[in-house]
Amino acid sequence: EDQVTQSPEALRLQEGESSSLNCSYTVSGLRGLFWYRQDPGKGPEFLFTLYSAGEEKEKERLKATLTKKESFLHITAPKPEDSATYLCAVQRGGGATNKLIFGTGTLLAVQP
Amino acid sequence: DTEVTQTPKHLVMGMTNKKSLKCEQHMGHRAMYWYKQKAKKPPELMFVYSYEKLSINESVPSRFSPECPNSSLLNLHLHALQPEDSALYLCASSQDRSATNEKLFFGSGTQLSVL
Numbered sequence: 001e002d003q004v005t006q007s008p009e010a011l012r013l014q015e016g017e018s019s020s021l022n023c024s025y026t027v028s029g030l031r032g033l034f035w036y037r038q039d040p041g042k043g044p045e046f047l048f049t050l051y052s053a054g055e056e057k058e059k060e061r062l063k064a065t066l067t068k069k070e071s072f073l074h075i076t077a078p079k080p081e082d083s084a085t086y087l088c089a090v091q092r093g094g095g096a097t098n099k100l101i102f103g104t105g106t107l108l109a110v111q112p
Numbered sequence: 113d114t115e116v117t118q119t120p121k122h123l124v125m126g127m128t129n130k131k132s133l134k135c136e137q138h139m140g141h142r143a144m145y146w147y148k149q150k151a152k153k154p155p156e157l158m159f160v161y162s163y164e165k166l167s168i169n170e171s172v173p174s175r176f177s178p179e180c181p182n183s184s185l186l187n188l189h190l191h192a193l194q195p196e197d198s199a200l201y202l203c204a205s206s207q208d209r210s211a212t213n214e215k216l217f218f219g220s221g222t223q224l225s226v227l
Contacts, residue, residue, distance in 0.1 A: 034215065043116070043202045043218030044155065087154060099168065100216065102154030 002027045006088050006103035013078055013110050021073040021106045023088030031091040033071050034100065035064050038085045047073075047086075078110045116219035118203050124225045127193060133222045135186040135203030144186040145216065146178060147202040155202055161186060162208075193226045200224070 005024045013019055025033065032051055036044035048057040050066040057064045061082065063074040073086055085107050089100040116137045125131050135144065143162050147155040160168035161180040175197075177189040186203055200223050204216040 036218075041200070041223065042220050043118075043204070044216075046215045046217065049215055089154075099157055099160075102156075104152075104154050 002090070002092060002101050004088055004090055004101050004103035006086075006106050008106060009104070010107040011109070013075075013108070015079055015110055015112050016077045018074070018076045018078070020075070021086055021108070023071040023073070023103055024069060025071070025088075025090045025103075026069075027090045027092050027101070029092060033066055034089045034091070035062075035071070035073055036087040036089065038087055038105070040085075044087055075108070078108075080110045080112050083108055083110045116203055116205055116217050118201075118219035118222050120222060121220065122223045122225075124227065125190065125193065126227055127195070129193075130189070130191045132190065133188040133201055133203075133224075135188075135219055136184055137205040137217070138184055139205065139207075139217065140183075141205035141207050141217070142183060143206045143208055144180060145204040145206075146186070146188055147204060147218075149200045149202055149221070151199075159188075190224075193224075195226050198224055198226045 003026045007022045032049050034049050035047040037047055038044045048064040053066055053068045055066050061076050065072045085105040087105045088103040091100055119134045145160050146158040148158055149155045157170050158172045159178045164180045164183055175192050179187040200221045202221045203219045206216050
């Protein structure tokens, strides 16, 4: 069965304190792994797509990496405005569907 | 314009009411989605429309009825809901549901409370 597990569930950082969020997955034929950011009461906002092991993507203070079993979202020198829930989702290959399987997310709080 | 617009933002309804949620996008996307998200849970897929035809129904109860009048609009008609249906309802769109690298653009959602 396809599964996406994110850890930790919640993370509190001081401004400037770098850290990483983890997304472990089991899926039949990974088509893509997606990272989204979600603010309270809002819809998820797309951050990155990763397709193959070894791939890395960067955007401002965020860097996403992918291995065959997990993905990491590295946050370098975070600011309070980075506080949000970060969702990981995987898309399974082998079918004409764009169904995403979401993890439960990591709630990040960055304190000034 | 890279927005998905959802109305209303908040909705309170009784179990005997009939209401509709609306979603609009003008990005030329041909796939549109309804997701349901309970508090502190990930979004769960409900329906997918591809080229204005329903292509996926994730065994959603019939009290939820989707409609896609044209390529830019998506509605979700609600009737005889239960309190456990209270959630954030998210609409999303993508260029084409079968393409690779198919990122979804989400709206801000409708926060629904069923009394």
